[in-house]
Amino acid sequence: MSHAVFLHAAGDARFAPFNLREGTPGETLLDVAAIGLCGSDLHYYKDGGIGSAVIATPFVPGHEFSGWLTEDLPELGLARGALVAVDPNQACGHCQHCRDGHPNLCPDVVFIGAPPHDGAMTERIWVPKSQIVPVPERFTPSDAVMLEPLGVAIHAVDLARPRLLExxxxxxxxxxxxxxxQVLRSVGVGEILVCDPQPHRRALALELGATRAGANVADIAEWTRGEGLPLVIEATNAPEGFRDAIRATRIGGRLVLVGIPDGDSYMIPAAEARRRGLTVKFSRRMGHVYPRAIELVAQGKVDVDAVVSHRFPLADGPEAFRRHAANEAGMVKSLLYPHGTDGKRR
Known part of the structure; x- marks a missing residue:
């Protein structure tokens, strides 16, 4: 009998037996190696849903994951036991949005780990072969897991279109x-001014290349003498995040919103955005970015492991959810491991 982490409702995560479904044509079975606890997973835990995706019945979260193949996939040049990543976004491929190059916005997407579709916080999972992402042999399970959130970051920077030394x-x-x-640093921007209320995250940002790190947007205002910056990227879970990002953006500037706010609502002063004449873009998931994500990690331009602060056995998944929801000091990114926190296959 397999086990999994289930979300039953807001604030209710449980580790319990899990009946693995039968596979369907075009799918392959993975032994799950590692799973990331994503901010969107945390929103399901804290709010019981995100927009129209709500927890109606208990489901298994987890869309950032890696796994070992349980069979040969000669069509992909992969042998049984190979470590792979998985793109959780299975777009329909034929709607106008997909044809226009926006599979991340497909309204008919089947997304692994978003209700009602069970995710990877379990020991084994069936996934479409078309969603398998081969990774270099030297990649660890955690490297492969982090390709998905890195893909989100790449997509956000693509939308931002930063200019050289901006x-x-x-x-x-x-x-x-x-x-x-880290992606911004890799594309050659100038100073990067960051803010976050948690000291340990500010310290890590400085280690990873931020020019200055402040506790709130008032610090950015002070550093720019109240003018703001031409490009601002928001990546918070706070309803005030949009407002703060507006206040960090100069007149005529560009703003990209990446974060999902708690409660699924933004708090913004309309006049401040309007009077700045801002260009605002909303970022959702990613496009076809895995090859670039793999190269950034393989070339050492992005250190994904530096972002991982905690590693838990899968059975401790409910505790990981609780600690993140409580904003416990030191928490940044947690990975769950069904087969031991060293990520090795048993």
């Missing part, structure tokens, strides 16, 4: 923010 503000230094920070 000064940038980053509001929020959680896992996605810290990955965005």
């Amino acid at each position: 000064r940038v503000a980053l509001v929020g230094c959680g896992p996605i923010g810290l990955l965005i920070l």
Whole structure:
């Protein structure tokens, strides 16, 4: 009998027996190696849903994951036992949005780990072969897991279109923010000014290349003499995140919103955004970015392991949810391991 972490409702995570479903044509079975606890997983835990995706019946979260193949996949040049990553976003491929190059916005997407579709916080999972992402042999299970959130960061920076040596503000230094920070450095921006209320996240941002790190947006205002910066990227879970990002953006500037706010609502002063004449973009998931994510990790341009602060056995998944929801000091990114926190196959 397998086990899994289930979300039953807001604030209710349980580790319990799990009946693995039968596979369907075009799928392959993975032994799960590691799973990331994502901010969106945390929103399901804290709020019971995100927009129209709500917990109606207990489901298994987890869309950031890696696993070992249980069979040969000659069509992908992969042998049984190979470590792989998985793209959780199975877009329909034929709607106008997909045809226009926006599979991340497909309204008919089947997304692994979003209700009602069970995710990877378990020991084994069936996934479409088309969603398998081969990774270099030297990659660890945690490297492969972190390709998905790194992909989100790459997509956000693609939307931002930073200019060479442009000064940038980053509001929020959680896992996605810290990955965005590293991607920004890799594309040659100038100063990167960041803010986050948690001291340990500010310290990590400085280690990863931020120019300055403050506790709130008032620090960015002070450093820019009240003018703000031409490009701001927001990556918080706070309803005030949009407001703070507006206040960090200069007149005529560009703003990219990446974070999902608690309660699924933003708090913004309309006049401040309107009078700045801002260009605002909303970022959701990612496009076809895995090859670049793999290269950034393989070349050492992004240190995904630096973002991982905690590692838990899968059975301790409910405790990991509780600690993140409580904003416990030191928490940045947690990974769960069904087969031991060293990530090795048993």
